Amino acid sequence: MTDLTKTPWHVWMVGVLSLLWNAYGGYDFIMTNTQGETYLRASGMTQPMIDYFNAMPTWMYVPWTFGVWGAIAGSILLLLRMKWAVHAFALSVIGAVTSLIFGLMNPMPGLPPEMAVMAWMPWVIAAIAAFLLWYAWAMSRRGVLR
Incomplete structure (x- = not known):
């Protein structure tokens, strides 16, 4: 039994x-990925934003997948106090930074004022991913994660 x-x-x-x-x-x-345009529209996206998203190259699904599922796996592994959390969060950072760079090179068309926060979200996501990687690494170094 683990000593909590x-x-x-x-x-x-x-x-x-x-x-x-x-x-x-x-x-x-x-x-x-399951509801597509219906979900995007319900989220408040305009048609040009939906068109931009639908034009995303297929290869971008790889970093998106790593970013999302690496982060979830990292969170679970952190709660289980396993060193693998560091590796999972590293995948998440790679995915987040790749998505951020892609977005900077291919900016989304004009965001309506009520969605201006979306312009900052890739930065926020990358910053949180980097913090979680650092945190898991620090906890691993301290022997908290095994």
Whole structure:
């Protein structure tokens, strides 16, 4: 049986919060890929935004998949206190940064004012992914993750 008394309280807080944050990414991934335009339109996307998304090259699904599912796996592995969380979060960072770079090179067409926050979301996602990778690495170095 695992000795939970040596686990700092913040591991549980970061693990739960990251799982909640990343679970939304998983939900968005599944809904986008199963409901397509219906989901995107219901999310408030305009037709030019939907067209932009639909024109995304097929190869971009690889970093998107790594980003989303690496983050979810990392959160679960962090809660299980396993060192593999570092590797999973590293995949997530690779996916997030690749998506960010693609978005910078191929900007989304004019966002309506009420969706201006979407312009910053790739940066926020990459920053959170980088923080989670650093955190898992730090917890691994301290011996919290096995």
